[in-house]
Amino acid sequence: xxxxxxxxxxxxxxxxxxxxxxxxxxxxxxxxxxxxxxxxxxxxxxxxxxxxxxxxxxxxxxxxxxxxxxxxxxxxxxxxxxxxxxxxxxxxxxxxxxxxxxxxxxxxxxxxxxxxxxxxxxxxxxxxxxxxxxxxxxxxxxxxxxxxxxxxxxxxxxxxxxxxxxxxxxxxxxxxxxxxxxxxxxxxxxxxxxxxxxxxxxxxxxxxxxxxxxxxxxxxxxxxxxxxxxxxxxxxxxxxxxxxxxxxxxxxxxxxxxxxxxxxxxxxxxxxxxxxxxxxxxxxxxxxxxxxxxxxxxxxxxxxxxxxxxxxxxxxxxxxxxxxxxxxxxxxxxxxxxxxxxxxxxxxxxxxxxxxxxxxxxxxxxxxxxxxxxxxxxxxxxxxxxxxxxxxxxxxxxxxxxxxxxxxxxxxxxxxxxxxxxxxxxxxxxxxxxxxxxxxxxxxxxxxxxxxxxxxxxxxxxxxxxxxxxxxxxxxxxxxxxxxxxxxxxxxxxxxx
Amino acid sequence: xxxxxxxxxxxxxxxxxxxxxxxxxxxxxxxxxxxxxxxxxxxxxxxxxxxxxxxxxxxxxxxxxxxxxxxxxxxxxxxxxxxxxxxxxxxxxxxxxxxxxxxxxxxxxxxxxxxxxxxxxxxxxxxxxxxxxxxxxxxxxxxxxxxxxxxxxxxxxxxxxxxxxxxxxxxxxxxxxxxxxxxxxxxxxxxxxxxxxxxxxxxxxxxxxxxxxxxxxxxxxxxxxxxxxxxxxxxxxxxxxxxxxxxxxxxxxxxxxxxxxxxxxxxxxxxxxxxxxxxxxxxxxxxxxxxxxxxxxxx
Numbered sequence: 001x002x003x004x005x006x007x008x009x010x011x012x013x014x015x016x017x018x019x020x021x022x023x024x025x026x027x028x029x030x031x032x033x034x035x036x037x038x039x040x041x042x043x044x045x046x047x048x049x050x051x052x053x054x055x056x057x058x059x060x061x062x063x064x065x066x067x068x069x070x071x072x073x074x075x076x077x078x079x080x081x082x083x084x085x086x087x088x089x090x091x092x093x094x095x096x097x098x099x100x101x102x103x104x105x106x107x108x109x110x111x112x113x114x115x116x117x118x119x120x121x122x123x124x125x126x127x128x129x130x131x132x133x134x135x136x137x138x139x140x141x142x143x144x145x146x147x148x149x150x151x152x153x154x155x156x157x158x159x160x161x162x163x164x165x166x167x168x169x170x171x172x173x174x175x176x177x178x179x180x181x182x183x184x185x186x187x188x189x190x191x192x193x194x195x196x197x198x199x200x201x202x203x204x205x206x207x208x209x210x211x212x213x214x215x216x217x218x219x220x221x222x223x224x225x226x227x228x229x230x231x232x233x234x235x236x237x238x239x240x241x242x243x244x245x246x247x248x249x250x251x252x253x254x255x256x257x258x259x260x261x262x263x264x265x266x267x268x269x270x271x272x273x274x275x276x277x278x279x280x281x282x283x284x285x286x287x288x289x290x291x292x293x294x295x296x297x298x299x300x301x302x303x304x305x306x307x308x309x310x311x312x313x314x315x316x317x318x319x320x321x322x323x324x325x326x327x328x329x330x331x332x333x334x335x336x337x338x339x340x341x342x343x344x345x346x347x348x349x350x351x352x353x354x355x356x357x358x359x360x361x362x363x364x365x366x367x368x369x370x371x372x373x374x375x376x377x378x379x380x381x382x383x384x385x386x387x388x389x390x391x392x393x394x395x396x397x398x399x400x401x402x403x404x405x406x407x408x409x410x411x412x413x414x415x416x417x418x419x420x421x422x423x424x425x426x427x428x429x430x431x432x433x434x435x436x437x438x439x440x441x442x443x444x445x446x447x448x449x450x451x452x453x454x455x456x457x458x459x460x461x462x463x464x465x466x467x468x469x470x471x472x473x474x475x476x477x478x479x480x481x482x483x484x485x486x487x488x489x490x491x492x493x494x495x496x497x
Numbered sequence: 498x499x500x501x502x503x504x505x506x507x508x509x510x511x512x513x514x515x516x517x518x519x520x521x522x523x524x525x526x527x528x529x530x531x532x533x534x535x536x537x538x539x540x541x542x543x544x545x546x547x548x549x550x551x552x553x554x555x556x557x558x559x560x561x562x563x564x565x566x567x568x569x570x571x572x573x574x575x576x577x578x579x580x581x582x583x584x585x586x587x588x589x590x591x592x593x594x595x596x597x598x599x600x601x602x603x604x605x606x607x608x609x610x611x612x613x614x615x616x617x618x619x620x621x622x623x624x625x626x627x628x629x630x631x632x633x634x635x636x637x638x639x640x641x642x643x644x645x646x647x648x649x650x651x652x653x654x655x656x657x658x659x660x661x662x663x664x665x666x667x668x669x670x671x672x673x674x675x676x677x678x679x680x681x682x683x684x685x686x687x688x689x690x691x692x693x694x695x696x697x698x699x700x701x702x703x704x705x706x707x708x709x710x711x712x713x714x715x716x717x718x719x720x721x722x723x724x725x726x727x728x729x730x731x732x733x734x735x736x737x738x739x740x741x742x743x744x745x746x747x748x749x750x751x752x753x754x755x756x757x758x759x760x761x762x763x764x765x766x767x768x769x770x771x772x773x774x775x776x777x778x779x780x781x782x783x784x785x786x787x788x789x790x791x792x793x794x795x796x
Contacts, residue, residue: 038682040686042686042687043686046533046535046689049533050529050533053528053529053532053533054505054525054528054529058505058521058525060521060522060525061505061521061522061524061525061528062525063522063525064521064522064523064524064525064526064529064691065525065526065529067522067690068525068526068529068530068537068689068690068691069529069689069690071690072538072682072685072686072688072690074540074676074692077692144699205783206757206758206761206782206783206784207757209726209782209783210719210722210723210726213722213725213726213729214698214722217697217698277676277677306583378731378773378777380731
């Protein structure tokens with residue numbers, strides 16, 4: 001597929017024809033699909049029609065329009081946004097720097113040489129000293145003058161980022177350099193101080209907190225402006241496709257639990273509630289519709305009155321099938337801790353769907369943690385207590401599945417009933433201890449079902465000290481569970497029985 | 498058909514004229530929906546003004562708003578049309594003495610006067626411009642969703658006894674969803690998708706000022722900031738826009754012109770509806786509890 005890059009015609013940046021726009025759109029949709037977004041043919045056509053109605057100079061409206069036609073899950077919006085910024089950054093109406101006066105050449109950003117000339121020359125507010133720039137920035141932040149902020153962000157990037165064409169350095173590096181030069185840490189303090197001087201700030205910690213949040217928000221906006229400016233220039237240098245590839249991020253449901261960054265983990269946490277709600281609703285519905293209940297004699301007779309006493313329509317009671325009982329046994333040693341915590345949160349967020357949830361965590365010792373969840377209203381609070389208060393170290397704090405299972409067997413095996421489903425979470429990396437796999441055999445005999453969720457990729461199973469298959473022999477199923485998509489599927493397919 | 502709006506700024510302006518503050522993305526999607534004649538699926542947390550948007554579009558275009566409230570168990574008879582069988586029975590019984598032949602009776606009881614039109618059919622048949630709001634579409638079963646889909650794609654309804662009824666015009670359609678379940682891909686494909694989130698501080702302040710005109714600027718500013726701050730806390734249910742407005746009215750009613758920790762402590766229950774949330778917010782914001790008002794409410 002031919003896609004549009006800066007080399008395919010730099011003169012048309014300000015007024016691309018329809019054909020060019022369609023080309024850009026096709027490249028854009030292609031990239032969205034590569035990033036994992038399901039864009040159908042119809043949606044693609046809708047997006048094309050949308051372009052006829054929204055002038056591409058109205059960037060925000062264009063973004064909304066393309067988003068409305070192409071992105072149908074809110075969780076995918078972030079990915080869409082990144083790709084949109086890359087593909088349409090070159091078309092953003094040239095930033096008019098006001099009194100500073102950036103050259104037009106730079107604003108279009110099509111031609112690197114031209115841009116550099118503008119950067120070196122009198123453009124980029126070249127006649128303004130660094131101190132004045134900082135002052136202007138502070139003023140703009142205090143007054144929330146978005147246009148001015150945008151212009152200043154561009155000037156700051158020209159001045160401080162030290163961007164050179166062809167240098168294989170990521171945007172994060174330039175962002176870091178620019179922010180350090182601007183003293184972004186100190187900016188919030190300066191803003192607070194200025195607010196205090198102007199008497200905008202009341203007394204007390206409460207007002208302080210509100211003001212600080214406000215200022216943090218403004219700084220975040222500035223960061224975003226700088227980031228998008230850097231991105232715009234990188235795209236001009238390296239071409240659209242290359243940039244899109246570099247910036248490609250996984251969709252939230254594809255983020256690997258084991259390798260999630262802190263930010264990604266937070267995003268996952270936020271998605272727990274809406275997801276479990278949706279899942280719970282689906283399970284409840286399925287359970288209810290599985291079969292009809294008993295004949296409801298009273299309702300049938302009552303209803304027959306409208307047909308003159310002829311029972312034309314039999315009425316049935318709603319079935320109330322019993323909910324399953326869940327027992328979760330989770331390894332919380334370092335390597336799989338975030339997976340275990342996340343899954344516990346997930347299970348407890350869904351506890352209304354189960355008649356009872358009990359949970360244990362282990363490393364080489366094992367401890368029941370049900371009480372933390374029962375005592376606390378707040379699941380994340382409970383998980384925090386699990387991490388800090390549960391007694392899970394027996395000898396040295398290295399995973400020992402065998403010992404943990406043996407202890408569990410001794411204490412709790414009698415508590416398993418035909419209604420309980422047991423779910424074990426862990427990578428089965430046993431540090432070459434004895435596996436005691438027979439304990440799982442005992443569990444399975446008593447339980448309704450026994451499942452194992454392994455957060456490692458399938459290819460790593462049974463390598464090194466992983467002994468998954470020894471345990472797997474006793475399980476009803478062992479599932480690879482590396483991301484939200486797989487976890488959701490597991491819950492929907494399996495727990496609902 | 499003539500379009501309702503000329504440009505995106507016009508959409509925003511006219512919605513503002515009926516006290517609905519839309520941002521560019523809301524304006525853009527509404528404009529596009531008008532041009533492409535496609536339904537808009539609006540998703541977002543409860544209380545961000547999804548239903549309000551449909552009402553505002555109706556008011557600003559001078560259209561009639563027809564609302565179909567969805568619930569579990571909603572079926573064709575409640576969504577599209579139904580024969581008024583009680584009236585039909587009466588008609589048959591009343592006829593016993595006259596001995597009219599069956600054909601006459603049949604064509605008689607399956608005619609207009611015996612038809613109960615439900616919101617979808619009403620929207621299709623309407624002569625004057627209409628905004629159709631299908632509220633909380635995530636509550637219906639998948640089968641009913643398919644039914645809605647069929648009506649929305651063709652804007653026609655077949656009634657075996659009367660024939661196919663075509664629309665005179667295309668209504669402006671909004672579907673709202675609280676996302677309690679994932680809607681089918683087919684439905685999403687046919688709609689434009691709009692996610693409405695909580696507004697930023699500036700927009701929320703504007704909303705408060707528009708909806709509670711007697712409030713002064715400084716208080717509105719504080720209110721928006723405090724609410725925004727509370728939304729940052731991880732709560733069961735974050736305060737909605739309508740709760741913000743209620744809170745603003747409460748503050749005015751109590752004669753407070755400034756939000757400080759005591760005032761917030763007294764009135765936090767207007768914003769938050771779970772005791773656990775209130776406790777948590779108090780702790781996070783450093784507001785002490787046990788205020789007389791909150792105590793009275795609990796008692």
